Every structure is written in C-alpha cells, then in structure tokens.
Amino acid sequence: MSVTAITGARVFDGEKTRSALTVLVDSGRIARIGGDVPEGAEIVDGSGATLLPGLIDAHVHTGRDALALALRFGVTTELEMQGTNTADNRAHISGDDTVADVRSSGFGITPPGGHPSELFPEGFRPGPPAGAEPTGAPPLMPFSTTPEEAVAFIPQLIDRGSDYIKFMVDDGSVEGHPGLPMLDQATLNAGVAEAKRRGMLTIAHTLTVDATRMAIEAGIDGLAHLFMDQPHTDETINLIKDAGVFVVPCVVLNASMMGITGSELADDPRVAARLDADWDKALRSSFGHYPQGKIEDVLATVKALSDAGVDLLAGTDVSFPLPFLGGLAHGASVHHELQYLVRAGLTPAQALRTATATTARRFSLDDRGRIAEGLRADLILVDGDPTTTISDTLNTRAIWRRGTRLAV
Template sequence: MCSINRRAVLRSASLTAAAASSSAALGACSGDSGQGASTARVAIANARIFDGEQVLDQHCVLIEGGSIVGITGIAPSDASVVDAAGATLLPGLIDSHVHTSEEGLRDALLFGVTTELEMQGGFDAEGRKAIAGRDDLADVRSAGFSLTAPGGHPSELVPEDGPPGDGADGPPEGESGANPAASEVTTPEEAVRAVRTRVDGGSDFIKFMIEDGHVLGAPDLPMMSDATVRAGVLETRRLGKLAVAHTLTVAATEQALAAGMNGLAHLFIDRPHTREIVEAVVRSGAFVTPCLCLNASIMGRTGAELAADPRVGPRLDPEWLATLNGSLNRYPQGDFDAVLATAGALHAAGVDLLVGTDVSVAWPELGGMAHGASVHHEMQLLVRAGLTPIAALRAATSVPARRFGLTDRGRIVPGARADLVLVGGDPTTNISDSLSIKEVWRRGVRLAR
C-alpha cells in the first residue's frame, strides 16, 4: 500500500537534493573517521556468519575499502580486529517496500537496514547519488511516482493537505520535489509515456496501483483499465525495468499477473488463498512482498509489542514511537491468520517472498510500522507464517538483492559491499535475535552508536 498522497510524498519522502556532508564516525576498530568508505583493513572475527543463504563454517570476514575482501577461519595479523564472539554476522538487511525520507534512511540504518526500496516517493537519480556517498544513512532505490487512475489510490488515505506537518506549498527548502511526473494515467498511450518519463528521470523500477479501495475503507476507487496496465508493463519491461504492482485483493492480484508484473508489492487480504491462485503466482514467476506488518495494521493491529521491546522503543523518536503504536484500521473484519497462511503457502510452493514493511511517515493513522525496526517484525511474522528463520533472513537479504538486480549486496561474499550487521545470539535459529544489534557497517564504515 502506498501510504501517502503526492503532496505528502513530496514533503515526507523526498531527499535533500544536495545532501550536506555529515560525519559518520567510525568505530575504534577502523582506525579512521569521517565520510566515505573505510580504507582500513578490518577483521570481524569469531562470528557465526550467515552469508545471505546459509551459515558458513568460517568465522572471520575481512573488509577493506568498503568491500568484503575475504572470508577466513582466523583473523590475519595485519588487520584491526573486531571480536564478535557469541554474535552472528549478517548481510545488511533490505526493506523491499518503503516510502522514505532522510530521517527514514537514518532510522533504518540504526536497525541494520542498509538498503530501502522506495515504492513511491521523491528520490530521483541525483538525490540517490547524494545518498550513496553518505554512510550515516541507508542506501535507497526508488520507483519515483507510481502509475494510478485519476482520483485513484492513494488519494483516499490522507486529507488533501496531507498528514500533520505537511505543507501546502511543496517541499521545504533544501528538499527535492524529484520526479514530479503526473501519477494519473487514463489510456494505454498515457501509460507508455508515463513509464518513459519515469525511466528518463532515473526510476529504478516502475510501480502500478491496482486498488479498488474496498479493503481500505474506500470502495469503488477509480482504477486503470487492463489495457492501460498491460501497456505500461510492456513498456517497462521493454526498457529493462521491473514492473511491480500494488495488489491487496485477489482480483487485483489476478489483474497484475495477467499484465505480466515481475513482482507483487503486497499480499491479498480479502480472501483466503486457493490452490488456483497460488499456482497462478508460481506460473508467473513473480515475487511477492507480503508486507505482513502493513496487513496487520489495515486490520487494526498495532506495533505496540514491537514498540515495547527494549531493543526498539528507546531508539525511536516520540513521533515514531506513537506511529508504531498506531494502525490504519481500515479493514478490521480481515482474517490475519488467513493472510499468514497465504504467505506460508506461497513460500511452500516456491514463490520468492521478500521482506517489506510499507512504512512511510510518522503519523499514527498510517501506523503500525517504523523504519528499520519493522523489518525485524516482518521477519518474525514470516516465521509465524511457516518460514524457517533462515528463510526469513534470506527474504531480507539475498532474495531481494537477486530479484531487484542488486548484485553488490545481500550476500557476504568477496567483492560485495561491506554492508553488514552484527547481532547478539543466533537469529538463524531464533529470529528475534536479529533485533539484538551490536554493530552496523555501511560500505565498511562502522556506524557510531
């Protein structure tokens, strides 16, 4: 679900166009400080290593110049050593569905989320380039603005003047109104032009809204026609980009699959799954980002239990703590256990599931999620749905990296970015341990904590 209208996106999910350099202090082990990828040779030693796919026999990862340069049994004598005894080293986590901001990227990194994939928002190519050089923020990829029908989703979710604090005069000084192409399309020809505009503007993938509104308390929302969606998807794929769809119902899912989507940015919540719909997803080859945290929020469930976790609450600003304790509550009649069963059935059938939260702005009416923290909640919910802890960790690391073509991350392998998170305990057997964060590295830079 895209949780904000265009004005709110421009305000709350935009990037400082010329991001000012700010210090990202390195830990003592790096022997360096300041901005930019670390050049020191560092050994993270004595760790349990989950490489994005499996637990390794080796226990030491070498990083240098922002990259992983080796995986060994013991630390070499020429490296500064971080003793990780009793802890598990993971690839930096990936949230595959957000609507973000500089604040959101900062919070994400605190919780070991080193990459956010923005499914609607204001990060253009220039803005993403500025973020790429800042090791105090998570990295970001973006769809720009999604395609939707005139008056269609997400216009029903937020008052015209946007969430509290949203200004009527566009983004505040210093923030970017990036990629301001009109979201609304009515014909196949307009869809093709809109896709081209987004690709020319630097969108990394293209998002399509397929939403009739009945699970969001706004039945009979205008929707793009099948022909319009298909034309947009064909152009997206012709241009070498991924086509991703907002789909919260079975009917929307079927329309998206028929149009040839590469991925579904949501899991349907209006009906229990059937063998037929599971098989249709399997045949399509599409991935699914269930956004279980979001589905729970739509059904009136809050993130209060996560907020009460001492590893979470103290790290959040008051407005985000209030947001995590809120919910959308648009479809209280929904059956969340059925949604979990659907996620489990898709995984069992071999569908790639990706961790995504649909977190957006600090507003309790769009609540139940918080940047970074809710990735860990999503993994816990995937385990409740029947995935093993290792499968849930893959869904936040190697699987989204593979499906979105992020070949430099999501794995702990030589040559990959040194985007890493060290956690106490063993999340490969107890997924809750992923929240016991001890250290985070982005491009080899150790985050000041």
C-alpha cells in the first residue's frame, strides 16, 4: 500500500477544527499530521475541502450490501442494534475495504412476541438483509420473561460475539400495538446487572418516557432512541443527565414514525446519485405509526439534552429497503440526522462530534472516530466546510476505509 498525503484541507479531527495540515496515511493508519510530504507519496489535493473522520452510524440493522451503500456516503462504521453481524459472523466484512465496518449486539433481549415482531405485516418473515453472508450458527434469539432467563442469555450472547447487549423496553404504544409483551422491571434489572458484571456495554430500545425511566432505573449505559410520546420536562432531562447515559436520538426515525418522509433528502442530487430504485422508494416513504407525534417536541428535547451536557450519538435505525420501514437509507440518513441535529439547535461542530469522536468514545472504539496519529485511516474529504454548513458533508470528494480509497 502506497503512502498517501492529503494536503491543503481544513481538518475537523472529530472534536475541533484545525487549520490546513498535511495528513499522511500509511499502511491503513494515520501516520502523521503536519510536516512535509515525503518523496514518492501519492498526493491528494484537499484545497477548498474539509477532511473528516469516517462517520459512524450508532443504530442500524445491516448486511453486506447495506454496508457498501453506507460507505459510499462516508459512513465507515455501522453499529448494529439487532442482527447477525456479531464477532463470530463478520470475518468476510472486517477485512473488506469496499464496505463499512460493523459491530453488533446480536439480537436484543425481549419477550416472545415482543418488539420488533409488531413492525412486520402479517405473513412477512424477515430474513437476513440483502448481501448478508452469515458463516456461523443461526442467531441466538434471547427471548426472556423472567430475571433468570435474561441472566442466562447474557453469557450466551457474549460467547456468540455480541459486542454490546441490547434490551427491548417497548409496550408497542408508539408502533400502534399497545399491550405488546415487554420486559418487566425485575427482568430488565437482572439482565442489565449481569451484562455489566461481565464488562459489557448495555443499551436499551426506549421510545417512551416510561420506558426511558425503566432503563435508567436498571442502570443502562445508553438509550438507542429518544422518547417521542411527550415533550421533555426539566425532571426528565435531569434524570438522563444524572444517570450519565448516552442517547442516540434517531430523529430521522422519529420523523418517519410521525409520517415525515425522506423525500427532501432523496431529491438532493448528491443523494439520488448514490441510491438505487428500491432505496429511493424506501426513503420517500415512512413508518407512519405515530402521526400524533410532534417533531418540534423531539427537536426541543435534543437541544435540552445537548445543553445539559448529555452525550448525543448520531444514529438512524435504518434497516431493509422496504416502504413500510421507510424514510431511511443507509449512509444517506446519517447526513439527514446531522441536519436534524443542527435544526434542533446544535452547532455543526457539535453535530459532527455525534457521528465521530463521541460515538467512538462511548462504544470504546479507540482506533477510529478521530483524526489522530496511529488511528485507522477512515476518512472523508468533502468540498466546503461542514463545520459551518452541515449539508456540506454530502459534497464527497474522496472516501478512505483503512487507508484504501473507495472507487467512486
């Protein structure tokens, strides 16, 4: 692999903006920041552009084809929150620089018949996403109705390669299925405690304030969603802040649940050029299960959490290219999420941190999420300055995954 010198670009290093510096890439790593260009290096002129760390989507359901689509949008890592890409099952992905890297919870702990079974039409049987190539045993389905069952599943999930443990806390009310079987407090408490005892990061699916309270009472590390059933209160914001949890707002998902499509994003030629017909159709549709929700309330909650110092992580909950799972597309929706975060009142730099350094830190991905010497050369070069105009993240000039430049 030849040495690459990216010259003349403004650098957003995942935390702050730095003046134009030469960034040297060698053997898949960031070898040096600053200094002269070594003789024989391939030079990439970054004049008029900004160099960013590869983006991280902190909430997806994915497969190889979806990971390839994500990478075309500069998303170099996806964090799967229900699926098959556990450590025992992703060797074909980890070494493939034509697709985004992935980490996975495996399947979330939920009761039989609990979320997400209600999302699919009668007779629909979700299989692995297009392009999935599982090589291990069938996925472990950790259906739990008692504390003992939840505790027993934790070591099994770890043994099967789950990178973190997810718990579904959902009564179906937001999805239009009230009364859905859900984990009770004792089962959630026991499962979370056992996972943390074994050193695992814990994440909860929560779409309501009540579910959020349950997860925090159980000692959860992070919330995979932001509640959408009511406006925030100071008490709720303080509860989240004092618990030290991170939040993946998935504003794009909440918008889709409220019937707001991704059509405006799909109309952007920078997006349309990278989507096939199925993903375009999916992006132009919506979940539509919670039309009574108010996106303004969600945005106000995002701003209040940010102002309180809560760690926000960019995520989308994108999955299959199907209209009833619509409003979302791999890769593209991360950029949409960043735009929503800025609309909520975050600065562009704050929004960029949610998809880079903050997510890497909270998921202990110590080799990525920042532009620093010795880290993976997962990089995006974009025209313009997304630290002032967030939509400039879509002005892709070049993408590297482990120092390998994506052919576009």
